[in-house]
Amino acid sequence: MKAGLIQQAYAGEKAKTVAETVAKIEEAAEKGADLVVLQELHQSHYFCITEDTEHFALAQSFEEDVRFWGEIARKSGVVLVTSLFEQRAPGLYHNTAVVFEKDGSVAGKYRKMHIPDDPGFYEKFYFTPGDMGFEPIDTSVGRLGVLICWDQWYPEAARLMALNGADMLIYPTAIGWFDEDSEAEKARQLDAWITIQRSHAVANGIPVISVNRVGKEYDPSGQLDGIRFWGNSFVCGWQGEMLFRGSVHEASADVVEIDMQRVAEVRNIWPFLRDRRIDSYKKLTKRYIFKP
Secondary structure, three states, X not given: OEEEEEEOOOOOOHHHHHHXXXXXXXXXXXXXXXXXEEOOOOOOOOHHHOOOHHHHHHHHHHHHHHHHXXXXXXXXXXXXXXXXXXXXXXXXXXEEEEEEOOOOOEEEEEEOOOOOOEOOEOHHHOOOOOOOOOOOEEEOOEEEEEOOHHHHHOHHHHHHHHHOOOOEEEEEOOOEEOOOOOHHHHHHHHHHHHHHHHHHHHHHOOOEEEEOOEEEEOOOOOOOOOEEEEOOOEEEOOOOOEEXXXXXXXXXXXEEEOOOOHHHHXXXXXXXXXXXXXXXXXXXXXXXXXXX
């Protein structure tokens, strides 16, 4: 199976950004991609950098956007993983990945479960936590364990997707640095981001696809200088081996071949699922256990 990773910067307006995305999907399809993954909230700027009720209007086109990307998937002949701002009802919004089959039909969707609230990443202001659980989406290229950005730090989410039969983990992402951080701190953050996701591949014996934004986006309120998204979209294999790693700065449409038959081979060598002590994990559902 060939996976296309579309890494790009916001072009200043939705129409121009979408046009660039479509061109890159077509480029990936021409390179033989069967699956194309887009970055988090790929139609717009990363509006969560500040809290502004005007941004809720971006979700009002959700149904129209679903029809549009379904048609793009059909024309390109790819399974397409999108990341859209969903208005479910007035005052109720989700950060939602919609997955399209090659014929343009909706194969399924996933609503982001873990919602951050940090300087420059004020997602709790906009998004209600997902209520669809950790259910993989069946497609013609496999059973996709689609998660979103902040979810990538949680081994529980990756494990539940794997236990539900996911053939791979997919993370549309928007993460970056603050320019004022030291180079050492930036390096630590990037290394941690890659390491935690590689560990999900190792622990579950399935590949991971992570697609991040590039470019700097500014805080219109002036409270922050902005976020410089660090790119580095990557694919790693069943033992955490890096199959591909993208640029820090450059937009791209890269296609990576993934041997989907390796899962049984690797899990036979490293039978982590066999040796799990499921009889002893009940306290994992607690917020915290230690009592001083």
